[in-house]
Amino acid sequence: AEGTVEHVGVRSTRIRTLDQALIAVPNSKMAQAAVVNWSRLQRRRYNHVVGLSYDTDSAQMRQFLDRVREMLKARELVDEESVFVRFAEFGDSALNVIIRCYLHVADYNAYMEETEAIHLAIMDIVAEMGLSIAFPSTSVYIERMPDGAASKGS
Structure with missing residues (x-):
């Protein structure tokens, strides 16, 4: 419990x-x-993946990584030495960026407030750079039947 x-x-x-x-x-x-005695925590780990759309080029990716690192290091509650921002993988639907750091907060509400602020700052960076956050997608290809060909059972 x-x-x-x-x-x-x-x-x-x-x-x-x-x-x-x-x-x-x-x-x-x-x-x-x-x-786990959560009240004894001195810091909490922020660990999230942001998926950028595949129309993000390498120069934009480099700039995005740098801006997120700078933003995190400028935040008062972030342990600057723990900042880890890396382009991790070519995912199924996105270019995935891992964002990790430690936040100097023990209280869960304070942690969630700082997490929200970081998420909004990341959204601002994405918007300012003209990038977009990817979402899972599926491509459907429809083949055209040759003229006169009818499927069985119709």
């Missing part, structure tokens, strides 16, 4: 879940489980 520990007793631990339910977990299960 994910939530806040409210009480540790002799037999069980009471946890208040994110949706405010109170559950009791037997201490025997707690002793066997991997427990």
